[in-house]
Each structure stands twice: as C-alpha cells, then as structure tokens.
Amino acid sequence: MKDWIAATGGRQEAGDRVTFETPAAPRLALETTVMTPLAHLGALDVEGPDAERFLQGQTSAQVSLADGAFAPLTCFCTPKGRVLANAQLMRIAPAHFRLVMHASLVASLAEHLGKFAAFYKAELRVRDDQALLGLIGREAPALAEVRFDAAAPRAWHQAGDETVQLLAHPGPRPRLLVCLPAERVETEWQWLEEHATPVDNAVWRLHDIQAGLAWLDAEQRDTYLPQMINWEALGGISFKKGCYTGQEVVARAHFRGQVKKRLMRAQLDGGLLPEPGSAIEDANDKRLGEVLCAELDAYGEAEVLAVMSTKEPALPLRCAGQKLKLLKLPYAVERLDPEELAAR
Template sequence: MTDWIAQTGGRRENETRIVFDTPEAARQALEGPVMTPLAHLGMLDVTGEGAERFLQGQTSAQMSLVDGGFAPLGCFCTPKGRILANVQIWRVDTGHYRLLMHHELVDSLRQHLAKFAPFYKVELTDRQDLALIGLFGREAPAVAEALIGITAPGPWHQAAHDAGQLLGHPGPTPRLLISVPEDQAGSLWSRLADKVTAVDSATWRLQDIQAGLAWLDASQGDTYLPQMLNWEALGGISFKKGCYTGQEVVARAHFRGQVKKRLMRAQLEGGQLPTPGSGIVDARDKRLGEVVSAELDAYGQAEILAVMSTREPAEPLSVDGQQLKLLKLPYPIERLDPEQLAGAL
C-alpha cells in the first residue's frame, strides 16, 4: 500500500498513521466531503464451497444474513468467549466472504482459522493486494453516486462497484469505506481529488470513537468478552443462531447479566494522547479500566474509548494525569439483533 499512498501526497508517521498538509482536518470532516487512506485496517478472504458453513461455526454473526446487501459486524472468540478479532463481514460472491479488521490481527486470525479450514475445504487469503479508502462528510453519499456511479449503502450494508466494494459505516457524518485493488487505488483517488479533500487518517479513527466503535489490535486480543465492546448493542452478536466457538460463555454473560465492564466514550482535559492500555483511575487511585483507542478532536482535546467498570466511580477520574469526562454514546446499551438490523434499509 505504500506506493499508492505516496502518490496521494500522504506521509506515513508510522505504519498506520497517514498525514496530509490539510489545516483543521477534523473540522473539515464534519462538513466534507473528505477522504483518507485506511492503513490501519486489513482484510482476510474466506473462499470455498463450505465458506458459509465454516464461518457460521466460528463467528458471532448469522451468516445467512450476509447476502451481498447486509454486511454485519461479528467477532471470533476463544472457547472462553474472549475476542480474538472483531470484524465486519461481507459477501463478495457466492462462497466468497471478506473480513475487515485491524491489520495487526489478520495473520493471527488466519492462523487460528487455518486449524479448521481443511475440514470445510476453504482457503484463507490475506488481501494485502487491496487498498482501503475512507470517504466521509455530509456530501459523501452524493460524491459516491456522482463519481463512482452507485447509490451509497447505509451503515453495515454494502454495494458493489467495478472491481471493488463500498461499505457503509456509522458516525457523526455519513461514512463510506471503499475497497479496490491496490493498482486501481491511485486512479480512484485522483478522480475523487477533484471534489474531495484529503485529511489525516486519524480523522477517520476519531469518528470511530465518536460512533462508539472499537477495533482491537494485536495487543488487545484474548482480553474482552464481546459485550465489553458493546458488540451486542451494535448488532454484532446473533443470539438466534446455533453454536460457534465461545457461544456458550457469550450467551451466559448476556442472559445472566454478568457483564461488569463496558466500552465507554470520554474526553480528556488535555491534548496528550494516551496509549492503548493506559489505566483509568478514580479519586482513590483505583484502576477502573483501560483505554482502547484515542485520537485528538477538532479542538485539540483527546477523545477516547475505554473498557471500564460499570460500577459508580469515585470521581474525579483520570488517565495519565489528565482528568476524564464521560460522554454519551450514540446508541443505547441494549441488545440489537442483526436480524432486525438486516431489514432496517
């Protein structure tokens, strides 16, 4: 992906952070349209005649709903119900599914699934030959229709375009994720550049935070139950499907109300970004949880997602000496069945 990103004028601060010389990028994203390379995400393909049955036994998603229109969230768990990778799943073609996740988890999930793949005659492919572009802002759907030629899908739905896919994501503004072969990414970017402003990749991740959506990285695997990421509130768990790895623990936690930690959104009074895993402490210096993701907002303050105890805390709360203010999530903490979400559009 390095070559096509260099052609856009973007610069890599590190493996996943792409920056552009665009002033007030976070504010522009609220108006838009804007775009950015999504270097922090990766994709794994599952192909073969038994791909649907294979994934049905491995993921929390109800695979019969993944029909080429609905592209739901899901997760892969250990037998103890801890998340190995949280993903978005869509169908490219019959017997061909694609999993979107943090790029650091692609290889580890591939190795995990490879232990079972031969029994279903499926192949697992790390799609490093594909590029991801985030298109977002108020006018993003109109831009997609005008320049790409398709009607933009709503959140957790998909639409095909040429050799790629367009996926709808939630956020404070309309967000579309475009997947194309890497050798076509430069030309697509050039077409979009006439109407769309390039912004730092952190701006997309900030909107993930504001949407209450956390993508785990390699340091966070095998740590959280899906409900600790509010995955059932996002439609990422089907409680109506049959067994999958970790299902018994996940279902027990739901029906017995045993989830004592939840993903929460907050703002820090300061411009210092905490690293994932940084502890959240109360007034008694007791650790209540840890930061999952963090980015600076349009005003230079850090916004975070953190997994925290649901008990009433002894305030004030802080992270690395910065005072923490809890913010409202954009969705209720209640079960949202993917079966309901699939028919929402």
Template sequence: MSDWIETLDGRRTGEDRVTFDHPDPARQALDASVVTPLAHLGVLDVYGADAERFLQGQTSAQLSLADGHYAPLTCFCTPKGRMLANAQLLRIAEGHYRLLLHRGLVAPLAKHLDKFAAFYKAELEPRHDLALIGLIGVEARALAEVHFDVVPPSLWHQAGNEQLQVVTHPGPRPRILACLPEERAVEIVRQLTAQATLVGNAAWCLHDIQSGLYWLTPHHQDALLPQMINWEALGGISFKKGCYTGQEVVARAHFRGQVKKRLYRAQLEGDRLPEPGAAVRDANDKAQGEVLAAELDAYGQAEILAVLSTKEEIGPLSVDGQALKLLKLPYPVERLDPEALAEQL
C-alpha cells in the same frame, strides 16, 4: 506503506497511521468533505465450497444474513469468549466472503482460522492487493455515487460488485468505506480530491470513537469479551444462531448479566493522547479501566474509548493526569439483533 499511498505522497507516522500535508484532519472533516486511505484496516478473504459452513462455526454472525446486501458486524473468539478479532463481514459471491478488520489482526486471525479450515473446503487469503478508502462529510454519499458508480447502501449494508464494494458506517458525519483494487485507488482518490480534502486516517478513527465503535487491535487481542466493547448493542452478535467458538461464554454473560466492564466514550481535559492500555484511575489512584483508542478532536482535545467498571459510583476519573469527562454514546447499550438490522433497506 502500500505503494498506492506513497504515490499520493502519504507519510507513515506509525504502523497503522498515515498523514498528508493538510493539517488538522479532524477540523477538515468537521467543516467539509474529506477522503482518506484507511491504512489501519485490512482485508481477509474466505472462499470455497464450505466457506459459509466453516465461518458459521467460528463467528458470532449468522452467515445466512450476509446475503450480499446486509454486511453484518461479527467477531471471532477463543473458547473462553475473549475476542481474537472483530470485523465486518461481506458476501462477495457464492462461496466467497470478505472480512474488514484491523490490519494488525489479519495475519493472526488467518493463522488461527487455518487450523479449522483444514477440515473444510475453505481457504483463507489476506488481500494485500486491495485498498480501503474512506469518505466523510455531507457530500460523502454523493461523491461515492459519482466516483464509485454505486448508490451507497444503508448502515451496515453493502453495494457494488466483485471488483468494488461500498459500505456505510455510522458517525457524526456521513461515512462511506470503499474496498477496491490498489491499481484503481490512486486514480479515484485523485479524482475525489477535486471536491474532498485528502487527509490522514486519524479523521476516520476519530469518527469511530465518536460512534462508540472500537476495532480490536493486537494490543487487546484475547483480552475482552464482545460485550465489553458493546458489540451486542451494535448488532455484532446473533443470539439466535447455533454454536460457534466461545458462544457459550458470550451467551452466558448476556443472559446472566455478568458483564462487569463496558465501553465508554469520554473526553480528556488536555491534548495529550494516551497510549492504548493506559489506566483510567479514580481519586484514590486505583485503576477502574483502560483506554482502548484515542484521537484529537476538531478543538484539539483528546477523545477516547475506554473499558470501565460498570459500578454506578466510581467518582472522578483521570488518565495520565488529565481529568476525564464521560460523553454520551450515540446508541443505547442494549441488545440489538442483527436479524432486525438485516431487514433495514
């Protein structure tokens, strides 16, 4: 665990999970404003004279849109179109870009990209010296403005400077993510706890589930097409840019309608959290998909994101003996061009 989290008396209950003494983080986030260390996320910086040109050939984002205001979602794929990581892309300064992604994929992605960076004036640096803090609740924007000294931007946009960046994420409650040096994190979190409850990052992960937003983990690396997590419906794929690794397969799947599995949001009738990869089974015990993420909601029931067959009639479903009820996604499953998102203020 990072020293700054230990200083706040956080406890690790898994490689990417932190808890505090305040129980029931989901209920806390529902009833009030909360602050949480985002220990499951990490940072990878890409910088150099050729950083933009290098990334343009590797990522699904149109790099010219990442202008220091719009911070697009993106993904990195194999030549077969399977995702190695998905991320949010920030422009920190000229020739300096920052990727926010699952912490377990920072090192593997850096190793993968380094093979291509050798042909460019570009360098990769995992940033273990940076902290990520999340704010959730009706007061999240106001708290961010006071304590981070920046007006929070619109969805998938960034604000701040080279030392501190703030981005806005979707959710049933307002959500603000801040990236800043670790040495400042403890002081700012302690200031925030005067008005927001300090909770574990399960609260943030639950809001991701309720937003229909999945961050790839090592468990599903090199296994899913971007469309299988509805990435094009979130503006995570530019179909107007030139070639990038995996682009041909991703584009073909889109234009020919060949995506046979999609991301669904669901609730289980029980409080047992399934493991990532747990099978979603039909009435005949046949696997129709698998669980990607799971968290307990404010009422003690398991909510999940799962990749399921797009067949219209697959009947009753269950996970580990718990009946599954499909829930509505908060967005239409259709193409959303990042070029349109970039124009929003």
C-alpha cells in the same frame, strides 16, 4: 508499510498512521468532504463451496444474513469467549466472503482459522492487494455514486460489485469505506481529490470513537469478551444462531448479566493523547479500566474509547494526568439482534 499509500500522497508513519499536510484536519471534516487512506484496516477473504458453513461455526454472526446488501458486524473468539478479532462481514459472491478488521489482526486471524479451514472446502486469503479508502462528509454518498456507479448504502450495508465495494459506517457525518484493488488507488484518488480534501486517517478513527465503535488491534487480542466492547449493542452477536467457538461463554455472560465492564466514551481535559492501555483511575486512585483508542477532536482535546467498570465511580476521574469526563454513546447499551438490523 502498504505500497498503495504512496499513491495518495500521504506519509505512513510508525504503525498504521497516515498523515497529510492538512491543517486542522478534524475541524475540516466538520465543514467539508474529506478522504483518507484507511491504512489501519485490512481485509481477509474466505472463499470456496464450504465458506458459509465454515464461517458459521467460527463467527458470532448469522452468516446467511450477509447477503450482499446487509454486511453484519461479527467477531471471532477463543473457547473462553475472548475476542481474537472483531470485523465486518461482506458477501462478495455466493461462495466468497470478505472480513474487514484492524490490519494488525488479519494475519493472526488467518492463521487461527486456517487450523479449521483445512477440514472444509474453503480457502483463506490475506488481501494485501486491496486498498481501503474512507470518505467523510455530506457529499460522500454522491461522490461514491458518481465514481463507482453504486448508490451509497445505509449503515452496516454494502453496495458495489466483485471489484469495488462500498460500506456505510455510522458517525457524526456520513461515512463510506471504499474497498478496491490497490492498483486502482492512484487513478481513483486523483479523481476524488478534485472533490474532497485528503486528511490523516486519525480523522476516520476519531469518527469511530464518536460512533462508539472500537476495532481491537493485536495488542488487545484475546483480552475482552465481545460485550465488553459493546458488540451486542451494535448488532455484532447473533444469539439466535447455533454453536460457534466461544458461544457458550458469550451467551452465559449475556443471559446471566455477568458483564462487569463496558466500552465507554470519554473526553480528556487536554490535548495529550493517552497510549492504548493507559489506566483510568477514580478519585481514590482505583483503576477502573483502560484506554482502547484515542484521537484529538476538532477542538484539540483528546477523545477516547475505554473499557471500564460499570460501577458508579468516585469522581473526578483521570487518565494520563488529565481529567476525564464521560460522554454519551450514540446508541443504547442493550442487545440489538442483527436479524432485526437486517430486517430494517
């Protein structure tokens, strides 16, 4: 449990879910500006004179692109190219970087990177003293600018200073992630609550699903190639940088077209949320893939992100006893170089 959650008035339930007494929260997010504690996300800092050089050899991002404005997606892999954690990379100061990822992976990634950091002038810090808040809605950018004195950035960019950072994420509504010291949550939440409605963090996770953005958790660690979660289509892999752990496998899969599974977005014909890992089957009872995450939408139906075979399936599809309909992703499933994103 995270101590700062209590300051929001939310109730942290099993795992990383936070709930409020707000009726029809997903629908509310369509109509007004809402806010939520992002208890399911966490932060890991890398600091020191060698921090950039150290990260460059470990992560899929071109670290120099994280310049305090552009905040690229990235991932850390095993030598076999399987993702240990996917994250967003911020530069807080010239020799200070912050990684935002699923909270359940922060400690394990710190332990993994710690084996190599010992050979550099770089230190790792799990930032349990930082809180992550989410703002969703048309007024979110204006609220952030007024309260935190920083113009809201565009998607995959950051704004702010060394104390408070704003990150803009894509989705069907404007979305801002606010990273700030946990000790400030009560004060900031009280001000924001005058202008935005508190909702469950499931609403933020739903918008991630609708944006085609999957944050892997501890149960999904060391399972997928980055391309299986469409990470290169989101600009999360630089194919122009030098070597990093797993780079050879990731590059080979891309250039030889060896990726047979992809992240897909779908909707279930019903309100039963499937558990992560639930099988998706075709009309012949053949398993095509599995659910990564699922949330209820504004109409009470389950929306999911799943890793599935790219082969044409035998319809109809089903999952957890419900019919499954594939939906369009909001981006093209093709390589998007982070260098191009940064240049925009």
